[in-house]
Amino acid sequence: MPFEPYDPARIEAKWQARWAAERTNEPDLVRAEHPFYCLMMFPYPSAEGLHVGNVYAFTGADIQGRYQRVRGHQVFEPMGFDAFGIHSENFAMRINTHPMKLIPRNVDNFRRQLRMMGLMLDWSHEVLTPDPDYYKWTQWIFLQLHKHGLAYRKKAPVNWCPGCHTVISNEQVIGGMCERHPGTAVEKKNLEQWFFRITAYAQRLLDNLDWIDWSEVTKTAQRNWIGRSEGAEVDFKLEGRDDTLRVYTTRPDTLYGATYMVMAPEHPLVAELASPAQREAVRAYCEAACRLKDADRVDAAREKTGVPLGANAINPATGRPIPIWISDYVLIEYGTGAIMAVPAHDQRDFEFASRFGLPIIQVIRPDDGVAAGANTREAAGDGTDDAAGAGTNAAAGASSAAGGDSFSPGDGASPQGGGSTSVAATTSLTEAYVGEGRMIHSGPYDGMPSLECLKEITRDLEARGLAKGTVQYRLRDWCISRQRYWGPPIPMIHCAKCGVVPVPEEQLPVRLPEIEDFRPDTPGGKPLQRHKPFHETTCPACGGPAHRDTDVSDNFLDSAWYFLRYPSARDAARPWDPALTRKWLPVDMYVGGNEHAVLHLMYTRFLCMAFKDMGLIDFEEPFRKFRAHGLLIKEGAKMSKTHGNVVNPDDHVARYGADTLRMYLVFLGPYSEGGDFRDSGIVGIRRFLDRIHRLYADVLGGAPGGSAAEARDGGAVPPGDGDGRAPRRGPLEKPTAIKLHQTIKKVGEDIESFSYNTAIAALMELLTEMRSAPALDDFSLEAFVKLLAPFAPHEAEELWEMLGRGGCVFDGGWPAYDPALTLLDEVEIAVQVLGKLRGTVRVARDAAQDAVRAAAVADEGVARHLEEKTIVKVIYVPNRLVNFVVRP
C-alpha cells in the first residue's frame, strides 16, 4: 500500500515540526485583513504540568480559532503564563526552591505539552507575567489608576488569611474561608492598604451586561456579585439629641413596622450613644464582635446576639420612640452600618425580635386571593377588618425582653416607650412576611398596595427632608496590596516629608529584588521590608531618605490586562501599540472557566472602562464574546490530587494521540456543561480516526484490500469494478451527497454554538455513509477533511497532503453547502392514530395532505386501527407526521 496506516505519533510530530518551521500559526498582525483574536485563559504553570482541565479549555477555544481560520480569517491565538502570585510562591516554599529558578522549568514543560496538543498557538507573542518587561507595565497601570484617583490608600477592615500571611480580596473569600486554604478562616484586620475604585464603575459594569455577548451563567454571577439594590436612606432623630441616625432600607413601605434600630458594633456613634448603665455591656459586646472570625459571624444559622444601647430614636412615621440595639448581624461595610428593624417583614429582624422580646407589628397584609400558604396563620381572619380587629398588645412581648436573656437591660431600655399605644401587633406571625400586599397599621397609607406605598412614602419623607432615595451595591473596592514577595512591587514611595509619592514612570520597572529568604512568615516583617537595599530609597520629590512600598500587587492585576499586551508583546516602548490594538481588539472570542466570573472577568472589565476613560483605548468591553466551558469530572467525581483521579494528558497522548484526546474531550458532552471523562470511551474516537485514515488510504492509494473492503463482499453488493472494493474515485451518488451537505451545514452550526459533541457525531455518520458509498468525488474527500480539521488538526493536514493538495488545510477555505442538497427527496412520515404511532409511510417531500393521507390509510398497521372508527379530524404536519383523531 502506498500509504502507511494511521500512526498518530509519527503524524503529530511531523506536523508540529512543520507548523513551527513554516510559522504557520503566526499571522502577520500588521497586514491581516480579516483579523480574529481567539483568546484562552493563560495558565499558571504548575510543577505538575498541564492539567487535563486546561487541555479541555484550550481545545475548546482552539476549535473556534481553527474553524475561523478555515473560514478565511487570520487568527491570532496567543499564549502566556501567569507565573506571578501566591500560588507559585507557596509551591516554591514547599519544595524550598526560589520561584525564579522554578518558573523556567515549569514553563518549559508547559510549552512542550501545549505544542503536543496541537494548539494553533502563536509563540512569537508569548507573555510571562514575572518578566520585568511585562510587570513594568503592570506597575505603569497602577500609576495611571493612581493618577486618575482610582487607586487610593485607606485603613479598613480587610481579610487577612493566616495561611497566606497576607491580605486577600473579597472575591477570594469564600464563606469566610480563604479560597486557597479551605480550612482556614479569614480574619479581619484593620490595615492600611491600596484599593482600586472598582465601585465607581458598578453601574456601568452592570449596565453593559445587558448587551455584551457572554454566557448567561457568567452574566448572572456578575449581576449577583455587583448586587445592586434600590432603597432609601432615612434619618431617624435621636431622642434627647440634635443629631440623627441614618439607615439604609430597601423597604421604606414598612416604616410603620420599624419597632427598633440596630447598629453594627463598629459604628462610630456606638460609644457615644451608649447610656452610662449600658456602656460596659456595649463595650464588651463590641470587643467580642471584633474578635469573631468572619466565618462565624457570617453564619446565618447562628443565633442572633445583641445588646441595647440604652438610647432611643424616633420613628419618623409614628413619632414614637424605639430602642437602639447593637448586633453583629448588621454589617458596617454595607449601607450606613445601621438599620431600622421591621421584624414583621424581615426574617433576620424577626428572629432577633423573637429572641429579645421586641414588638412585632405587621404593616402589610397579603392580598386577598394570595394563597393561604402565605406565612401568616391568620391570613384569612385578618381580612375581616383591619384596624381594630387584631387588637393584641405588643406590650406583653416587650416586657418579657427585660428579664429574659444574657444582658441586663439597665435603665431606659424599655422598648416601645411604655405600652400606652394601642397598636395592634400580630403575634400570630410565625415568620416574617416579606411579600407584597396591602398596608395596614400605617396611618394614612392603610389600604394602599405596598408597592405603591413604597414610592409614596419615600416621596413624602423626601419632601420632609428625612430621606433620600439611593442605590447601593454589594460590590466593594478591590484591595490589591499583598504582603508577599512573588509579585510586582507596588511602585510607590513613602516619604516622611512628602507623604506617598509615585515612582516616576521613567524609573519603571521597580525591580523585584532576588532575595534568598522570600518567605512571608519569617520574623522581621514582610520579605521586601526585610531587604534593606530595596526598602530604603530616596524620595523622587524631595530627594530625602524614603521607603519603598513593600507590598506587591494582587496576582489578578497581572492577568487583568494580558490580552492587551499579546499583540504588542515585543514592544519595549509602550504597553500596547495603538494601531495594533485598534486592529485586533476587543478580543473576538474568549473561552474559559466560569470560576473566574467575579474575579478575573470583573477586574478585566473594570480596567478596560478605566483605560477608555483615560483615553488609552477606544473600547470599554474587552471581549466581544465570552463563553464559559463546563467542568470536567472523572467518573462522576471531581478530579483532584486527593481523589487520585487526575488524568494526565501525556499518558493519553502517548497511548492514543493528541487528535484522539482532543476529540474525545469535547465529545464527552456539551462544552458549556463539561463532561465525564471515562477511560473506557476514548477508544471510540481512536477507532473513528483509524477508519478515516483507512478510507483515505484505500480510496487514494487505489489499492484494494484492507479489511473494510473484505467485509463488504460478505454481505452488501460490491461496487463491482474489478477488485476495488473500497469506494472508487468518481461522481457522488445522491444519498451520499445529501448526507455530505447536511453535515457541512450541521458541523458549522454546531461549532458556532459550541456543540462539539453533536458535530463529531455528525462526522461519524457521514463517515459511515462515505465508507459504504460506491464512489467518492474530490469535493467530498476535501470537504470531510476540512470539517475534521478544527477537531483533529494533525490528521487533517496529513489527509490533505495525501489528497495531494498543496499548502495548509487551514488555508483551504470552509466548504460551502448547497441548501437544495440538504433536503431529502423522499421523507418518512409518522402515522398516528389518536396520538399513538401506528406506522410510517414514505412519500415525496412536501407531498400534499391528500396523498399522504391516502398512503397512510393504505398502510396495513394503520388500517387496523381505523377499522370501525370515524375519523373526526386529521392533523398533518408536512414532512413530519399525520395524526388521525377517531371516534368509535
Next chain:
RNA sequence: GCGAGAGUGGCGGAACUGGUAGACGCGCUGGAUUUAGGAUCCAGUGAUGGAGACAUCGUGGGGGUUCGAAUCCCCCCUCUCGCACCA
C-alpha cells in the same frame, strides 16, 4: 435561605419552534474473517409479554393543557454550581 442550571437505556449523552424518544459513542450479544486476537468488518441491543407479526409501558414523582408533551403550566423530590445576616 436566595439565584442559576440539570434529572432521558447498563454508561456518557442526542432530540429544531410541542410532532416517529434514545442520534453518536462506550459496553454487551450474535455472526464474518482470522493460527489467534483485547485487531477489523457486519448485524442486533429501553423494559415487559409473545414463537411471531404485534401489544402495553417508558424521559425524577404527582396533576394539568393539547389531536399529540422529554419539551408548555402547577405542586413535590433529588443533584450540581454560584451567592449567602448586603437590610
